[in-house]
Amino acid sequence: MIENATLMARVRSHLKAHAHEWGLDAADPSVDPILNWGGFVNRSFRVSDCRTSVFLKLASDSGVKQGLGRWRQQAEVLADSYHAPRMLGWLEIDAGSFCGPVFEWIEGGQAAGLDGALGVEMSRVIQDLHADAELHAWLAHADGGAQTCAHAYLRTYHDRFVEDLAFVEADPPPFVGPDRLDRMRSEVVLLEKKVLRSAPFQEPADRPVHGDLWLNNTLVDSAGRWYLLDWDGLSLGDPVADWAMLFGPSRERPQPATEGVVLSHTILSPAERQRLSVYARASLLDWVIDPLADWVQAGSEPEHGAQVRMANERTHDRAWQLYQSLHGR
Numbered sequence: 241m242i243e244n245a246t247l248m249a250r251v252r253s254h255l256k257a258h259a260h261e262w263g264l265d266a267a268d269p270s271v272d273p274i275l276n277w278g279g280f281v282n283r284s285f286r287v288s289d290c291r292t293s294v295f296l297k298l299a300s301d302s303g304v305k306q307g308l309g310r311w312r313q314q315a316e317v318l319a320d321s322y323h324a325p326r327m328l329g330w331l332e333i334d335a336g337s338f339c340g341p342v343f344e345w346i347e348g349g350q351a352a353g354l355d356g357a358l359g360v361e362m363s364r365v366i367q368d369l370h371a372d373a374e375l376h377a378w379l380a381h382a383d384g385g386a387q388t389c390a391h392a393y394l395r396t397y398h399d400r401f402v403e404d405l406a407f408v409e410a411d412p413p414p415f416v417g418p419d420r421l422d423r424m425r426s427e428v429v430l431l432e433k434k435v436l437r438s439a440p441f442q443e444p445a446d447r448p449v450h451g452d453l454w455l456n457n458t459l460v461d462s463a464g465r466w467y468l469l470d471w472d473g474l475s476l477g478d479p480v481a482d483w484a485m486l487f488g489p490s491r492e493r494p495q496p497a498t499e500g501v502v503l504s505h506t507i508l509s510p511a512e513r514q515r516l517s518v519y520a521r522a523s524l525l526d527w528v529i530d531p532l533a534d535w536v537q538a539g540s541e542p543e544h545g546a547q548v549r550m551a552n553e554r555t556h557d558r559a560w561q562l563y564q565s566l567h568g569r
Contacts (some may be wrong), residue, residue: 247283248273250333251296255287261329262342265289271296275544283338286345293345294328298338307472308340310382314375314474315341322369323362323468325459348461354487358466363505365468366453366486370479375448379476389515392445392478393435397522401428404533411536415553420560424529427567431522438518440511449477455490480512484519489527491551494559496520496566521567527559 248271255269264287274284274295282304285296299305311318311327318324329342351358369375405425412421435441451473459467483506488497497520499513508516531552538548 247298247333247338248285250338251285251287251331254331254333258329258331259289262287262294263292263328264294265291275548282340287342288345295325295343295345296331296340297343298331298333298340300338304472305339307474310474311471312341314378314471317375318471318474321372322365322471323466324471325467325469346459346461346467348459348467350456350490351458351460351466354455358460359487359505362458362466362468362486366450366479366482367506369450370447370482372448376446376476379448379474380446383476387445387476388441389443389445389478389480390435390438390441392481393441393518393522394432396451396477396481397526398428398432398435401525401529404529408529408532408536411539413532413535413553415557416532424525427525427563428529431518431525434518438514440514441518443511445478446476447479449473449475449479449482451475451477451482453482453485454488455486455493478515478519480508480515481519483508484516484523488520488523489559491527491555494524494527494555494562496524524559524563524566528556528563531556531559 251271252269255264255271259265259269270286270288272286272288274286276282276284282301283298285298287294287296297308299308311324312330315324315327319326325343325346327341327343330339331342332339353359354362405421405428408416409421450468450471452470453468457469459469461467483502484497486497487501487505489495497516499508499516502508502516535549535552535556538545538552541548
């Protein structure tokens, strides 16, 4: 894994020729890493001169780069209609081994919650996204047509659960024993069976979705303007997954989405309500499993690894205790 210091040096080298494209002075820019509490797959930086700052996101994983490239193609639409941050440019390092977008810098923080007007406003925007015919046509061409909601679930949750657990089992954290790992594996299999045997999951997954619509991917600035971040999961999918994420667990609050809360912001069909109960459970299980994979990965990060490990252990413990109380057997 390339170290941040090396990557930052290469970004500075690139700035000498291209900083003006982002509205920056190339004479003496600063490149400062931004800690990603969720892991180290992607790298984020604040690039600044004495007047202006921009946000840089770089990825080396082929799947993430593909998603970022898709976001790049629809950047104007997503910024104008769906509250995505405005993309200013694109940077490639080492012939594309690392690449990613450059955004306007937005001073702000994660939304504290979605009670009141903010939740209503975001819900209206997400409803518009799910009904966007032009974006649907573009994604249908890019994706090669819609699959079923079962396929969408497997792509969004199951495949990642399996991959993360295999990663964790190879080097398990000391606070997770074999029994807990066995229980997590059994829950992954149980949910997969529910999905594959469920008639509501055989409906087509044919709506434009954000794909990673956690509360952690919201941003509110000092003027109250709000943004939806991380659009690299944009695809045709199951809109119920977006609702289960948006009104579901976050790093600070692991409570899964409830039917009552979701129905107060949108309309769901009977089949969608049945899928919501599965997605709500899976979204909580995601906050059980994903922090463990991030905890293992943080061991290779010398600068912030201990800090990230501590945060992910807390996140896992909170989500695990809640999962046990809601779905204990």
